[in-house]
Amino acid sequence: MLERVYDLYTQLENGRVMLSFKGCLTTDLITALLEVTEHKMETIEADAKVRKKVFNVVMECLQNLFHHNGTASNLDAGKKEEGHGVVMIAHNDTGYCVLTGNFMRAAEVDALRVRLDTINSLGPDELRGLYKETLNNGRFSATGGGGLGMIDIARKSGQKLEYGFVPDVEGSAFFSLNVNVTN
Amino acid sequence: MAPIKIEGTPKTPSVNFEESTGILELRGRSIPENSIEFYKPLIDWIDRYSRTAQQATVLRVQLEYFNTSSSKCILDLFKKLEQVRSAGNDVSVLWHYEVEDEDMLEAGEDYQAIINIPFKMIQIEEVDDHT
DSSP states (O other): OTHHHHHHHHHHHHTTEEEEEEEOOOHHHHHHHHHHHHHHHHHHOOOHHHHHHHHHHHHHHHHHHHHSOOOHHHHHTTOGGGOOEEEEEEEETTEEEEEEEEEEEGGGHHHHHHHHHHHHTOOHHHHHHHHHHHHTSOOOOTTSOTTOHHHHHHHHHOSOOEEEEEEOSTTEEEEEEEEEEEO | OOOEEEOOOSSSOEEEEETTTTEEEEEEEEOOSOHHHHHHHHHHHHHHHTTSOOSEEEEEEEEEEEOHHHHHHHHHHHHHHHHHHHTTOEEEEEEEEETTOHHHHHHHHHHHHHSSSOEEEEEESSOOOOO
16 A cells, blocks of 8 residues: 555656645635645746636636535435545646546436537637626526536637546446646 | 725635725635625625715726636626616726736626626736735
8 A cells, every 4th residue: 555655646746747636625625726726837837828727727627526516316415515526737748737527417417518519619709709698698506607617617728628427326427527728 | 885895815806895985896816616695795785885876986896816606796796887877877897907818808898798887998917916
């Protein structure tokens, strides 16, 4: 078991991982992770525009994890706080990638897939149009964003959202998202 | 009507709403997980203010970051101000953005396109968020 600590460290170091976390997110943890991200970005990224885009993407991704996370059985039992998620921010030759993963109801996979494919089919101006339309549609979701989160992430990233689903136990699925921000 | 004065935090902006001057200010970061909770009292305040509004009202928005959870609340706040304006008062929004922050400028333009209030886009060096 002990040697795995060094392996884990080496793996993260070689992957130029700036931050990784697995577990339950709380609002305080999100604040702390954002602080770490911001501090790290200030030391490695000279371009303020890129720093802001990365911060924005990380913030929306973490808040997505916070709001939408749980296996079907936990969600049914109202145990959102038991939902575990994973997040990793890594630096690469072209910029940064923000990876997140969380559990969700398998029954909601198709709707999310359609949503993400729609977003991926749009260019920058169309995305801006969709954002404005969604902003002004008068509908609030329970979390306040009303479906703006993924559109905003795509706009800030400027690239297609990479995503996948893995089936999990008891009517649940694991959703993985990779958002690239290039400099 | 009592003014609203709220200190900024790492996730919520500082707020200064002053009835006597008609100057309302949001400054800093607006990235809370639950924005409705934060913005509801502000929106309610403007609702009450609209009955006794000053002839001229200025909303100064100086945000470094805001999340999508805040964006609908900010729109609602603007919509309340639209009511103040349609009652025959002067209302304007001063939307600040940091140098090269095109995303923040675009966000201001998006609101401007939706809301029937004159906006002025103001470029600044850096948001001074007092936090």
